[in-house]
Amino acid sequence: xxxxxxxxxxxxxxxxxxxxxxxxxxxxxxxxxxxxxxxxxxxxxxxxxxxxxxxxxxxxxxxxxxxxxxxxxxxxxxxxxxxxxxxxxxxxxxxxxxxxxxxxxxxxxxxxxx
Amino acid sequence: xxxxxxxxxxxxxxxxxxxxxxxxxxxxxxxxxxxxxxxxxxxxxxxxxxxxxxxxxxxxxxxxxxxxxxxxxxxxxxxxxxxxxxxxxxxxxxxxxxxxxxxxxxxxxxxxxxxxxxxxxxxxxxxxxxxxxxxxxxxxxxxxxxxxxxxxxxxxxxxxxxxxxxxxxxxxxxxxxxxxxxxxxxxxxxxxxxxxxxxxxxxxxxxxxxxxxxxxxxxxxxxxxxxxxxxxxxxxxxxxxxxxxxxxxxxxxxxxxxxxxxxxxxxxxxxxxxxxxxxxxxxxxxxxxxxxxxxxxxxxxxxxxxxxxxxxxxxxxxxxxxxxxxxxxxxxxxxxxxxxxxxxxxxxxxxxxxxxxxxxxxxxxxxxxxxxxxxxxxxxxxxxxxxxxxxxxxxxxxxxxxxxxxxxxxxxxxxxxxxxxxxxxxxxxxxxxxxxxxxxxxxxxxxxxxxxxxxxxxxxxxxxxxxxxxxxxxxxxxxxxxxxxxxxx
Numbered sequence: 001x002x003x004x005x006x007x008x009x010x011x012x013x014x015x016x017x018x019x020x021x022x023x024x025x026x027x028x029x030x031x032x033x034x035x036x037x038x039x040x041x042x043x044x045x046x047x048x049x050x051x052x053x054x055x056x057x058x059x060x061x062x063x064x065x066x067x068x069x070x071x072x073x074x075x076x077x078x079x080x081x082x083x084x085x086x087x088x089x090x091x092x093x094x095x096x097x098x099x100x101x102x103x104x105x106x107x108x109x110x111x112x113x114x
Numbered sequence: 115x116x117x118x119x120x121x122x123x124x125x126x127x128x129x130x131x132x133x134x135x136x137x138x139x140x141x142x143x144x145x146x147x148x149x150x151x152x153x154x155x156x157x158x159x160x161x162x163x164x165x166x167x168x169x170x171x172x173x174x175x176x177x178x179x180x181x182x183x184x185x186x187x188x189x190x191x192x193x194x195x196x197x198x199x200x201x202x203x204x205x206x207x208x209x210x211x212x213x214x215x216x217x218x219x220x221x222x223x224x225x226x227x228x229x230x231x232x233x234x235x236x237x238x239x240x241x242x243x244x245x246x247x248x249x250x251x252x253x254x255x256x257x258x259x260x261x262x263x264x265x266x267x268x269x270x271x272x273x274x275x276x277x278x279x280x281x282x283x284x285x286x287x288x289x290x291x292x293x294x295x296x297x298x299x300x301x302x303x304x305x306x307x308x309x310x311x312x313x314x315x316x317x318x319x320x321x322x323x324x325x326x327x328x329x330x331x332x333x334x335x336x337x338x339x340x341x342x343x344x345x346x347x348x349x350x351x352x353x354x355x356x357x358x359x360x361x362x363x364x365x366x367x368x369x370x371x372x373x374x375x376x377x378x379x380x381x382x383x384x385x386x387x388x389x390x391x392x393x394x395x396x397x398x399x400x401x402x403x404x405x406x407x408x409x410x411x412x413x414x415x416x417x418x419x420x421x422x423x424x425x426x427x428x429x430x431x432x433x434x435x436x437x438x439x440x441x442x443x444x445x446x447x448x449x450x451x452x453x454x455x456x457x458x459x460x461x462x463x464x465x466x467x468x469x470x471x472x473x474x475x476x477x478x479x480x481x482x483x484x485x486x487x488x489x490x491x492x493x494x495x496x497x498x499x500x501x502x503x504x505x506x507x508x509x510x511x512x513x514x515x516x517x518x519x520x521x522x523x524x525x526x527x528x529x530x531x532x533x534x535x536x537x538x539x540x541x542x543x544x545x546x547x548x549x550x551x552x553x554x555x556x557x558x559x560x561x562x563x564x565x566x567x568x569x570x571x572x573x574x575x576x577x578x579x580x581x582x583x584x585x586x587x588x589x590x591x592x593x594x595x596x597x598x599x600x601x602x603x
Binding site: 046047048049050051053054055 | 217387388389390448450452454455458494495496498499508511
């Protein structure tokens, strides 16, 4: 059974809903990072006493989840359902292959380790 | 036992004290009449001269004639002025320091705080040694500079200096005035923030106090001053400045413009974003400035009297109006009212009402507030862009423009209705051509500030250099000038 990694970039305020949806879908762990970036969504301007600055990098949250290939579709659907607002800037999901996973405490490998 | 013996002794002590006083009075000179003594007390209520009723037809006081009201401070005057002094110091530390500190990038926040602290210390030393005497002395009998009688605070005691206030201890008066001398050069820091060496700033301020501040403060507030229209009957320019429109805000603001132009813009100015690192600190500083300004403006009455009350009222009205008008101007300009806009409006309102506070009616204060919300806003958001000078935190746009505007409007709107002192020497001018005198004072302040600053800045630039090197400026002044960081996560 092969392992996959899901990297999802989402809007920060959607994090709680996405986490709940993934938990319901049976996903037991994830790593979350606050990140900045941009895609098609434009940044915003800030004006301080007439001085205008364009802020390109917007705050986003990145989730990293390692899981068995069989549950990838279910997890992806859960993320989409929870994170979608329909407006530009909702984010992206990437699915990548994973070579190996090891639990440090027990040295379990493969799907047993996740 | 102890209490009984104390009570037992008290009448004897009081009686012997009375006898000493009575014999003393007989030995020294004539007894004041009851009327003269009551007049002394009434002078306290009216903030007037306690010796007025002791004088004969020629204005002389008979040898030895005095009352308990002469030569002593009024408790209420001292109470209010010690509070005012603390309030004005609070404007600089931490009010102005946080207002400016929030507006710079996080790598320079401590440099601004250090500059404010450094100026507070340096000016305190200068003020004690020579500054107070050069501003408020009169031994030179000069319209341009005070005298030497108060060097190192000689004879600066709890007794009043009646040239300035009949009921205020001179040591409190000198401290009150010192807090003005501290905040004035600290205001300049805003224009040159993020790019001037700490040592160069200290050198500049040290020289600037002697060349610009001490002479200007004497000219405007010194009893023999050239521009002290209210109290000096011989003033060459019969101008008025209640709490420092020319002395504090014009001098610092115009000097700031000159210094920031000689210094040159920050590296990356106009190309890299330089947004404020903490609008929250800026807002806290603004609130402290507003509260502290009650000491600055209402305290400038040097009494808790009706003039102070009027200044308190006009200060509040002008500031509230200016804050709102600035934000409204922003709203119509860009569609949004910003926190920095409100904060800028607050400071602009405070600056512009400063020279007028004790001279104008509440209605005039509202007019001044409207002008303060529009004119400085225009300079900060438009004029600065046209001329591309890097007045980093808008010391020129707010203080020079607001101070100049206020000095002029004071000439137009001042009225004897709220301040009787305007009738003494200025009865022919108030409500008529006082604004011409104000324009003369504005011109002289401008010339002194611009020329004085240019000479000092160019000299320091040639001898020691003004700026850190490129790498140091990029790294931030907190680490390179002070070896500290504002925020360690």
